[in-house]
Amino acid sequence: MTQANRDTIYALSSGRLPAAIAVVRISGPRARFAFETMMGRVPEPRKATLARLRDPITAETIDEALALWFPGPKSETGEDMAELQLHGGRAVIAAVLTILGRIEGLRMAEPGEFTRRAFENGRLDLTAVEGLADLISAETEAQRRQAFRQLKGFLGARAESWRARLIEALALVEAGIDFSDEAGVPEDLIGPALVVARGLQAEITEALAGAARGERLREGLVVAIAGPPNAGKSTLFNRIARREAAIVSPIPGTTRDVIEVHLDLDGYPVTVLDTAGIRDSDDPVEQEGVRRARARAGDADLVLWVVEAGSGPESGNTHRISVDMEGGPEVWLVRNKIDLPGVISPEMIINEQELQFIIILSLSAVTGEGLNHLMNHISRYVGEFFTGGEGALITRERHRKALEETIGALERAVKEGPKGREDIVAEELRLASRALGRLTGRVDVEDVLDVIFRDFCIGK
Ligand SMILES: Nc1nc2c(ncn2[C@@H]2O[C@H](COP(=O)(O)OP(=O)(O)OP(=O)(O)O)[C@@H](O)[C@H]2O)c(=O)[nH]1
Ligand SMILES: [Mg+2]
Structure with a gap:
């Protein structure tokens, strides 16, 4: 489609209303006409100009705004572009959008349509378009x-x-x-x-x-908390999340769905998952929870396998994870509930299965003892994962x-x-x-x- 017979599009480009300022953008061959209709003139290119906006039918002033004019092809979309910085009230924006909608040849933009035009006009290539999308959703x-x-x-x-x-x-x-x-x-x-x-x-x-590094940086490194029921996984998860995100109860089998929180660890994105306690169960809902727990833990980068410290038979469950995770994520053993009496210190661990883990940490999710130690280990792991070499290309x-x-x-x-x-x-x-x-x-x-x-x- 040639420039001249394309629709002219418009949209509110800034965030949720009401706001101090709201930005409305117009792009396409009729952008100039839109300015003329509302302001009776077109500002000098690329110069912020104070302008009164009028309803062309009633001649009533709608708002006083900063108007900017970017003639194509040296604009963001490559087309003529008009930009209005208005007072961000709901009624102001509604009135402006209504006026624009009444102008022939103008229509509301579809999602991403400004960027799409920038791509079609060679202003951005596809990877840059993706970079723009990532920049907007970047959290760290x-x-x-x-x-x-x-x-x-x-x-x-x-x-x-x-x-x-x-x-x-x-x-x-x-x-x-x-x-x-x-x-x-x-x-x-x-x-x-x-x-x-x-x-x-x-x-x-x-x-x-x-590539793995670049993709992970976009999506976040995944740390899954898994282990036998009642080991205190959800309690630990809430500690890490710093809020009561998951339900905690003394009843084994409390957590069913996978719950996630997003953390910013030293600028790196990390997604932490709480999962259902892994055990054999006759309850179909719990079975599904266990299936999900295994699947998500298997896909994670790091698994914190939580057990009750010194609980004997429970820690016997540790072998399951090493079987499930072969060739998969790194698994650390987290011995929880060290505040309870009768807990043996990590140096005293005699259970051979526990000794298979590269990293063994002891903590109490209830008192918080040992928690910093765990977080430092996770930070170091995340830092090592993402650094090394220049920034990822892919x-x-x-x-x-x-x-x-x-x-x-x-x-x-x-x-x-x-x-x-x-x-x-x-x-x-x-x-x-x-x-x-x-x-x-x-x-x-x-x-x-x-x-x-x-x-x-x-x-x-
Ligand atoms: N004393 C003590 N109790 C804890 C600790 N961590 C958790 N608990 C208790 O252990 C029980 C189970 O905690 P949850 O966090 O629900 O355990 P879970 O591993 O998520 O259990 P499921 O979701 O059923 O698999 C609760 O009564 C907690 O208060 C701890 O460090 N010390
Ligand atoms: Mg739980």
Whole structure:
């Protein structure tokens, strides 16, 4: 669709009303007309201007606002954009939106539509769009940093440069195919193309190595509290959450659903889960709770396996987790209720199963003794998980999939070898570049042709 016949969209872009200030934005070919209708003029570009807004039908003044005018294509969406900073009252905004709705060619924006237009007009690539979404939902310092880097093209620029090199390599091979019988075009173009492919393969593989870190930083590291019933899991969970988020009772089998809280540990996001006590039960509801507990603990990064310290048979349950979790999360043994009489100290642990754990902590979720020690251990674990190396390039499964696909195609091209079939190498390089193009959202075959003609000047 061309610029001129697109709908002009508008929306309240700021948060919940009432508020001190509310921001209404308008984007599209009729944005100028919208300003003229409401204010009788259009402010100077990019200069905050005080303006009276009037209802064009009754001529009544609605509000006095700051008006900003961003002519396209150098605006956020790439289109003409108008922005109003109004007093954030419900009636003010309702009146302004009503007036805008009455103007022909204007309609309310759909979710994400401003950003979508920015993408369609080439103002942002797909990874930057994702970075923007992440920035808006970032809850911790480290998340904010990662999202901002991505919005600014940390991944997009890398992917584009990989793709540019790939297209050069592809152009070499295609030139070999198309013009090999013509004088002046070198025969062996596959060799140099494969050198490029091999280099890219190594670089992308290295970038993928940090993928787990980047994805986790977006979603938060998951710490699951699990263990036998009545061990004090929910009590510990409430302590960590600093509120009564889960029900605690002396009746075993109290917790059924998985409950979660989000924490900010030194700027890193952590999701803590409380789960149902794991035991065999005839109650179908409890069975489901246990199934969920096992599943979520199995998918967690770290499991705190809580038992009653010195409770003998209960700690015998510890073997179950080590069986369930093989190759899965790291598991720490948390011996709870050390305030109760008859508890043996950790140095005295003679139970072989307990000794299998790398980290054994003793605490009382009721008195709080030993809790700091646990939190310090968790902080250190989280810190170690996220640090090391520069910021992760890959933050989503989508990125990982696209890059894995790229590497797969590069691998197949490289395997074909310099003496291999040109058409196969060309096809694999094309697949690789398409996968990269999907990453940034810029799949375009035209640029392959551009490079061929630019570099070889065939001129016929
Ligand atoms: N003395 C003492 N009692 C505790 C401690 N932690 C928990 N309890 C008590 O143990 C009982 C069970 O606590 P919960 O936190 O509900 O245990 P849970 O592991 O979540 O139990 P389920 O949800 O049934 O699996 C409650 O009566 C708690 O008050 C502790 O450190 N010391
Ligand atoms: Mg519980």
